[in-house]
Amino acid sequence: MKNAPMMHSPLKNRFYGSFGLTQNFLNIYLNISYMGKKKKNLVIFLIIMLMLIFSLFTNISSQQIPKKINYVADYGINKQNSSIKIMSFNTIVADWISNVIGEVGEVEAIVKGSTDIHTYTFTSLDVQKVASSDIFVKMGVSGLEPNVDDLITSANESSGGKLKVFTLKNSTNDKNFGIKMKYDPLIESINGHFWMSPLNAIKLVKKICNRLSQYYPEHEEEFNNSRDDYLYELDQLMLRINTTYTYFYNETKIIVNHPSFLYLFDLLGIQRIGVIESQQGVEPSAQDIANLVNLIESEDIEIVVTNPQHSDDHVIQIARESEIKISYLTPLLGVYNLETYIDMIDYNCIALYNPIDPPTDPFMNSTMIFLIIFVITIAAAIAVLLYIRFRPKEMDPEII
Template identity: 25%
Template sequence: MLSSSKSINILILFLLLLLIACKSTDPEKKLMPSEGSKLELGSNVRQGSNLKIMSSTPIIADWINQIGGTRLSANSIVPHSVNPHGYQLGAKDIAKITESNHVFTVGLNYEGQWLVKFLDNHPDIVQVALGTVVSPLQHEEIHQHRNKKGGYDPHFWFDPNRVITVIKKIVDELSKIDPEGSDFYQSQALQYVIELEKLDQYMFMELEKIPADKRKFMTEHESLRYLADRYSIEILEAVIPNVNSEVGPTPKNLVAAIESIKQHDIQVIFLESSTNDSSAKRVAEETGIKAVYGLNVETLTVDQTYIDFMKSNLRTIVSNIIETTH
């Protein structure tokens, strides 16, 4: 009996030790979050990757991606370095848009009819027009013509302060699309707005390097009025007095541009990298002023951010105007 009792006690002790061993854990593992908690934090994984978001231009895609961070991303319908005004949808574009949940656009009649009609025919795709929240400039006021069609100037991205308003709109929309990520988007936006405010101040400082009486120039088409409105620059009516660079100038427009250059003692005309610049070249040749190439007003190059885009254009403008004052 004694031997049997000892055996039972030993067996019980063994089972107790085994139970304790099973319950014990590595102290370091207690501090490590589970894979599920990583997803909840949204630290490394794009949680919204199943959401398909498109934008009409690379500039808008960059804004969304700055806010979307690790949770979601957007792709542009119009490729980088391509003028949106003249772009035509291809089969791959149509497939991507059809599969998307939301399309963010400039609005203000910026996008071509190719996209407007397509979205009208697909009411299941939510369109978010950003231009309506920026207090857009009236196109009629810009040209000082009566009964001029066109409505508003859509190039609001040349005013970083207006872009901050757009960022708030993007945050609201992303929070509706992905409610669980609302705090994350708010945090991302706060950081990005700080960068935009820095950009705004940088632009004020750089443009102040230009003598006050020389802060005036001409462009190829109407695209920099928001820059003028924000930073007190005089931009004369463009060679192509239209917000759409695909619309060519009339002989009357060319004569008006030449007369305006002579009247206001303009020394520089800025030509855009993504448009047909033959008309602007003719004006420069007729007046003898400097024609500056490389202004990029409609889109981003590959791997370029909106802030990079703005600083690049600013360098082009400031350096060339200052050069003509010496």
Template identity: 20%
Template sequence: MTASMHAAFASTRIVVVATTSDVASLASAVGGDVIEVKTIVPPGTDPEAFEPRVSDLSTLSDADLIVRVGLGYDLWIDKLIIQLHRPEFQAGGGRLVDASIGVPLLEARGRTPVTEDGHAHGLGNPHYWLDPANAETVTATIAERIIRLMPAARDTIVANRNRFLATLHERIVAWMQRLAPYRGASLVAYHNSWPYFARRFHLNLVGFIETKEGVAPSVAHLSSLIAEMGQNGVRAILQEAYEPKNFSEMLSARTGAPLVVLAPTVGSVPEARDYLSLMDFNVGALARTLATGSH
């Protein structure tokens, strides 16, 4: 190989296609300049209601590595992968990364996910990236798989991840301090997106406006939720940026609990530009709401 060929080889970046902005951001944090990241679910779109388009197949055909959330959250990627006709991207083929591997799951129910209606919470609650401590496991999984494809980039990838983790650990301390005054606060959410977040920050989720993923609540459910909110002294209603606001506003008016819009994914509000700013936004928005409510 000539020197120029070596240079050309060294400058080739691998293409990582991520199903969602959250795993895309974590892949970027470790891959840095070594990889080019493409995301399938467009910014500002609810990943849980996403349906793949024909153009997603051409995005996927550029991939060297595919990163998925797993746990039934992005089941649609399986159909696209079948259409790719490239066995290396099928399960066990080495180029499909399930980012949930090794993450301690909440609400694991040991049954297979339901395939209709976009996403399901069948194998365990899939919103695991909302516990910032889980980013450590997810970045380890992604880093290991990139290094396997690009052994020469090992030192760079390891250094990128160490730098990301140093910032993450600092921020986790700050986020814990910010929410410490509200330890044990009771909350209601529209969708069941926050069990990992709540567990990390010692918050108490007592109910959901949705009774089933993606299904609007009944009047009977809302009445019993209002009663429960009173009994538990619910201090805020978490509203995911993508979900309809009318039910949360009604509950807020009836119970006096303030409504706070949180970002379940990177890009769901403009402030959540990447993984760290996603967590910054959620911790800050919730802390401000709970501080107002306590006076």
């Protein structure tokens, strides 16, 4: 048999170093060079397959779980030639006002979309907008409109004290417009998210109409007509809750990320068994999460509820560990393409019935994929090396 030609010294020194792995790859290269055509094609095919496997792993491992895309509306209801400009702190109040004021004025909310109303800090632009408006409507709940009084004071200084301000929430003794807020045992304090009940919305829409009629008596008839049309829609919403949605959820047990939905869940007959964020801005401890996981198992809970205004990291962790589903609801507008209060309540009731599985852990996915591909690659490489090492020897045709 012919001997393989000796490599030129510089090339040899480049490949033959202190690393045995380099020498092995050189041997593979030399053996492939002197293989028969069929064997050479087989080895080349295996190498190409290994390259494709590595390429596949690179593409998969570089992918990340897409974040939920929350539609954030520029929640301002603007009408040309409108004579009345009204500002509110959140989108819920803005929607109620827009359904009363009709074409007479324009309404804009300060806090929009997935922004957390508990921690919002007003800006100089907010002050300018409020100062240039005719009316500012407060919700009137401590903790849900941070520094709103400072905002009003700054706006009044800029406008020369012309800004009209009124508060939606009245004393519970007010028979017409009074709202009674509920004590929430999960957070051991009063729950201020009273707008999540359409029954309270009906009272507050009436109050908005009453106050606007006092400010602008020349538009009272228009306000009353718009109010009546909207109250009919709210009555229809309550009819859906009482006859349809309640049927699906009565006595359902859930865990919540934030206590935003107490008033709606009470209407639906849903029992909130535990809460992840019991205090605003306070992260749950590892023991808190472990307790919730145990509670989910003991109470046979199948759903954890969260909303886009708060982080869902702990929600996903608990859902994975407990093997339960997640329902994504919202207490505010400007997300999930929701731009009206009625659509939001309908959406929340339907979303509860259609929970989703928590996203898979991207780290675990990448690790498993890497291990599988690594094993396949090593096995293929060993197969190639064994084939080259123990392949049948071919006789030199010149010797024969």
